Amino acid sequence: MKTSIIWLTMVFVLSVYPFSNSMLSGNIGDKIFHAALYAITCLLFYAMLKGRAGRWALPAAVVMATGYGFLMELAQKFTGFRDYSNFDVLANFIGAAAAALYVWTSRAYKQESGGN
Numbered sequence: 001m002k003t004s005i006i007w008l009t010m011v012f013v014l015s016v017y018p019f020s021n022s023m024l025s026g027n028i029g030d031k032i033f034h035a036a037l038y039a040i041t042c043l044l045f046y047a048m049l050k051g052r053a054g055r056w057a058l059p060a061a062v063v064m065a066t067g068y069g070f071l072m073e074l075a076q077k078f079t080g081f082r083d084y085s086n087f088d089v090l091a092n093f094i095g096a097a098a099a100a101l102y103v104w105t106s107r108a109y110k111q112e113s114g115g116n
Contacts, residue, residue, distance in 0.1 A: 008068065011037055015072035018081040034069070035095030042096035047080045055098060058100050063112040065096035084110050 014037070046061035053060050069092030076082035 001048065004048060007041065011041060011068070012072065012075070016075050016079050016082065017036040018079070031087065034091035035098065038065050038069050038095035039099035039102075041068060042099040043103070046100070058103055059071055062082040062093075062096045062100045065099075066093045069093070069096070 042065035044062050045064045046057055049057040049060055066089075070089050073084045073089050073092075077084040
């Protein structure tokens with residue numbers, strides 16, 4: 001839980017900090033960065049939920065990570081020096097969905113091979 005709070009705080013700071021002339025801004029590198037951040041965010045939410053939410057933990061983690069990414073984009077809109085981007089929200093979702101796909105396929109592989 002403590003790790004998740006630290007992570008979400010770091011993502012918030014990265015989201016609202018006024019980076020000037022960022023090398024990533026507006027190109028594919030920026031979208032990959034968003035996807036990576038929100039893949040990790042999804043995995044952290046999943047780790048927090050998997051013992052409590054049962055089979056809904058993975059979809060809930062995707063929704064929570066994507067929702068947090070959407071809120072961070074909205075926060076940028078009000079900073080005056082960062083902009084909201086639907087493409088960033090999409091990249092956030094793609095990262096969260098990719099993390100969920102990884103977890104889902106890993107679980108399926110473990111079950112198929114007789115692992116726990």
